[in-house]
Amino acid sequence: xxxxxxxxxxxxxxxxxxxxxxxxxxxxxxxxxxxxxxxxxxxxxxxxxxxxxxxxxxxxxxxxxxxxxxxxxxxxxxxxxxxxxxxxxxxxxxxxxxxxxxxxxxxxxxxxxxxxxxxxxxxxxxxxxxxxxxxxxxxxxxxxxxxxxxxxxxxxxxxxxxxxxxxxxxxxxxxxxxxxxxxxxxxxxxxxxxxxxxxxxxxxxxxxxxxxxxxxxxxxxxxxxxxxxxxxxxxxxxxxxxxxxxxxxxxxxxxxxxxxxxxxxxxxxxxxxxxxxxxxxxxxxxxxxxxxxxxxxxxxxxxxxxxxxxxxxxxxxxxxxxxxxxxxxx
Amino acid sequence: xxxxxxxxxxxxxxxxxxxxxxxxxxxxxxxxxxxxxxxxxxxxxxxxxxxxxxxxxxxxxxxxxxxxxxxxxxxxxxxxxxxxxxxxxxxxxxxxxxxxxxxxxxxxxxxxxxxxxxxxxxxxxxxxxxxxxxxxxxxxxxxxxxxxxxxxxxxxxxxxxxxxxxxxxxxxxxxxxxxxxxxxxxxxxxxxxxxxxxxxxxxxxxxxxxxxxxxxxxxxxxxxxxxxxxxxxxxxxxxxxxxxxxxxxxxxxxxxxxxxxxxxxxxxxxxxxxxxxxxxxxxxxxxxxxxxxxxxxxx
Numbered sequence: 001x002x003x004x005x006x007x008x009x010x011x012x013x014x015x016x017x018x019x020x021x022x023x024x025x026x027x028x029x030x031x032x033x034x035x036x037x038x039x040x041x042x043x044x045x046x047x048x049x050x051x052x053x054x055x056x057x058x059x060x061x062x063x064x065x066x067x068x069x070x071x072x073x074x075x076x077x078x079x080x081x082x083x084x085x086x087x088x089x090x091x092x093x094x095x096x097x098x099x100x101x102x103x104x105x106x107x108x109x110x111x112x113x114x115x116x117x118x119x120x121x122x123x124x125x126x127x128x129x130x131x132x133x134x135x136x137x138x139x140x141x142x143x144x145x146x147x148x149x150x151x152x153x154x155x156x157x158x159x160x161x162x163x164x165x166x167x168x169x170x171x172x173x174x175x176x177x178x179x180x181x182x183x184x185x186x187x188x189x190x191x192x193x194x195x196x197x198x199x200x201x202x203x204x205x206x207x208x209x210x211x212x213x214x215x216x217x218x219x220x221x222x223x224x225x226x227x228x229x230x231x232x233x234x235x236x237x238x239x240x241x242x243x244x245x246x247x248x249x250x251x252x253x254x255x256x257x258x259x260x261x262x263x264x265x266x267x268x269x270x271x272x273x274x275x276x277x278x279x280x281x282x283x284x285x286x287x288x289x290x291x292x293x294x295x296x297x298x299x300x301x302x303x304x305x306x307x308x309x310x311x312x313x314x315x316x317x318x319x320x321x322x323x324x325x326x327x328x329x330x
Numbered sequence: 331x332x333x334x335x336x337x338x339x340x341x342x343x344x345x346x347x348x349x350x351x352x353x354x355x356x357x358x359x360x361x362x363x364x365x366x367x368x369x370x371x372x373x374x375x376x377x378x379x380x381x382x383x384x385x386x387x388x389x390x391x392x393x394x395x396x397x398x399x400x401x402x403x404x405x406x407x408x409x410x411x412x413x414x415x416x417x418x419x420x421x422x423x424x425x426x427x428x429x430x431x432x433x434x435x436x437x438x439x440x441x442x443x444x445x446x447x448x449x450x451x452x453x454x455x456x457x458x459x460x461x462x463x464x465x466x467x468x469x470x471x472x473x474x475x476x477x478x479x480x481x482x483x484x485x486x487x488x489x490x491x492x493x494x495x496x497x498x499x500x501x502x503x504x505x506x507x508x509x510x511x512x513x514x515x516x517x518x519x520x521x522x523x524x525x526x527x528x529x530x531x532x533x534x535x536x537x538x539x540x541x542x543x544x545x546x547x548x549x550x551x552x553x554x555x556x557x558x559x560x561x562x563x564x565x566x567x568x569x570x571x572x573x574x575x576x577x578x579x580x581x582x583x584x585x586x587x588x589x590x591x592x593x594x595x596x597x598x599x600x601x602x603x604x605x606x607x608x609x610x611x612x613x614x615x616x617x618x619x620x621x622x623x624x625x626x627x628x629x
Binding site: 001003004007008011014015018019021072074075076077078079080081082083084086087090101102105106108109127128129131172173174175178201 | 331332333334335336337338340344427428431436437438439440441442443457459460463528531532533534536537538539541542543546557558559560561565568569572575578581582585586594595
C-alpha cells in the first residue's frame with residue numbers, strides 16, 4: 001500500500017515538474033530526420049517502404065549518411081500507433097511518412113506543423129486527412145494508391161466485349177478497397193456496364209461468396225484489397241472451376257492467377273513518396289500547396305498462361321503493350 | 331520527458347478498459363471476450379455521433395450506453411440462453427464487428443476538424459499531451475469513486491458474493507442472473523467509454539481497433555496486482571489504473587531502447603507472462619522477499 005502511494009506521488013511530482021518545465025528548447029539537429037510510421041508488415045506495404053528509401057537515395061538523401069530514417073511498425077496493433085506517432089513527432093522529425101490510413105491519421109493527429117507525406121492512402125480527403133485532394137491546405141500531402149480504375153474497366157471490356165454481367169468482390173472493412181469499389185461502380189455506370197457487387201468481412205467468407213458470385217457473373221473484378229490478395233488462390237481455384245476470368249487491380253494478384261491489369265507498382269509508389277519527401281526536405285515544395293498525386297498510368301501486366309487456360313482471346317494491342325512496358329507471365 | 335507525459339496520459343485513458351474488465355474478470359470471475367467488440371463499438375458510436383453534430387459529451391455518453399447494450403446481449407446469451415460464457419462473449423464480439431460497420435457506414439472515420447472532448451479552449455491551453463492526462467485523471471477519478479460507492483452498497487455486495495460463490499449467493503436470495511447482467515453492462519459500458527475517449531484522443535475510429543485490447547486490459551490488471559501486493563478492494567481499483575500507466579511506460583521504454591518494432595508483440599507478451607509467473611518464480615527462487623513484501627497472488 002505504501003508502495004502504491006509512493007508511485008502515485010512520484011507520478012504526480014513528475015507531472016508537476018513537466019507541467020511547469022518550459023518546452024521551448026528544440027535541439028537543432030545536424031542531420032534531418034525522416035520518421036516513417038506503418039500499420040503492419042504486408043508485402044505491398046513493405047515494398048512501399050523499400051521504394052521510399054530508394055526514392056530518397058535517388059535525390060541524394062542516404063539513410064545514416066546525411067539523413068536518419070526512423071522506421072516504426074505498429075504490427076497491426078492500432079493502440080501502438082499513437083505512442084509511435086508521438087515518439088516520431090517528439091524527436092523532431094523533419095518530415096513524416098505515413099503508410100496506410102490509420103498510421104497517417106495517427107501522425108496527423110500528433111502534429112499540425114511537421115510536414116506529413118502520405119503513402120498508400122487511397123482517398124486522403126475521404127479519410128479526413130486533407131481539406132481538399134487538390135489543395136491540401138495543411139501540413140499534409142502525398143501519393144494516393146488508387147488504382148487507375150477507368151483504365152482497368154476498359155481493359156476488362158476489351159477482353160470481354162460481350163460479357164453481360166461483371167462481378168466485383170471486396171472486403172467491407174478495407175477502406176481502400178471500398179473507395180475503389182465505389183469508383184468502379186461509378187465508371188461502370190458511365191460505360192453502361194452491368195457491375196454487380198459482392199462483399200466479404202474476412203478471408204474465411206471468400207470461398208462461399210465467390211462461388212455464389214461466379215454462378216451469377218461472366219467475369220470478376222477485384223480492387224486493391226489486402227484480404228483478397230492474401231486469399232487469391234481460393235478465388236482463382238473457384239473461378240477456374242467454372243472457367244471464368246478474374247481481373248484484379250494489383251500485379252501480384254495477376255501473378256497468382258488473375259488475367260490482366262493496369263497495376264500501380266507499390267515500389268514505384270514508394271519511390272514517388274521518397275522523391276516528394278526529398279523535395280520537402282530541400283524546401284522546394286510545401287504540403288499545403290502540393291496536390292495529392294495520383295499515379296494515372298498503371299503498368300500493363302498480362303498472365304498469358306492463365307488466359308490460354310481459360311481460352312480467352314487476348315487483344316493483340318494489349319499483349320504488345322505489356323511486352324513493351326509491363327510484364328507478361330507465360 | 332514529453333513522451334513520458336504522453337505515456338501517462340495514454341495509460342490513464344486506457345485504464346478504463348482495465349477497470350471494466352476488472353469487474354468481470356476478477357470480481358465476477360468470468361473472462362469476458364466481448365470487450366474486443368465493445369471497445370471499437372464505443373469508438374464507432376462516439377465518432378459517428380460527433381460527425382453527425384452531437385456534442386462530444388453526449389456522443390461519449392452514447393458510447394457508454396452502446397457498450398452497456400452489448401454487455402447485456404452477452405449476459406442474456408449466458409444467463410437465459412445457457413451458452414457457455416466464453417462463447418457468449420465471442421459471439422457478441424463477432425456480431426459487433428458487423429454492427430460497427432453498419433454504424434460507421436465505412437471502416438474508418440476521421441475526426442479531423444471536428445469538435446472533441448479534447449478541443450475545448452481549456453484543453454488546448456494545456457502544455458503538450460497534458461490534455462489526455464487531465465481528462466484521463468478526471469474521468470478515472472469519477473469512475474473509480476462511483477465504482478467504490480457501487481461496490482459498497484448492498485447491491486454491490488451481492489455482486490461480489492455472486493462472483494465468489496454463485497451457489498451460496500443464490501441460496502442467500504440473490505438473483506445471480508440479474509447481478510451478472512448488471513455487472514456485464516457496467517463493465518462493457520466502461521469499455522465503450524474507453525473506446526470513445528481513445529478514439530477522440532487518436533482522432534479516428536477504425537473497425538479493426540479492437541484487436542488486442544483484451545491483452546491491454548489484462549496487462550493493466552495483472553501489472554497492478556503484481557506491483558502493489560495486498561490491497562483493499564478500493565485500493566485495487568486504483569492499482570488497475572497504475573498498472574495501465576506502468577504498461578504504457580514499459581512499452582515506451584521498449585521503443586526507446588531501440589528494439590525492432592517487429593518484436594513488440596513478443597516483448598509485451600513476455601512482460602505480461604513474467605508478471606503472471608512471478609508467484610511461481612518466487613516459490614522457486616525467493617526473489618521477491620528483498621523487493622516486495624507480502625504480495626498477494628490474488629487468483
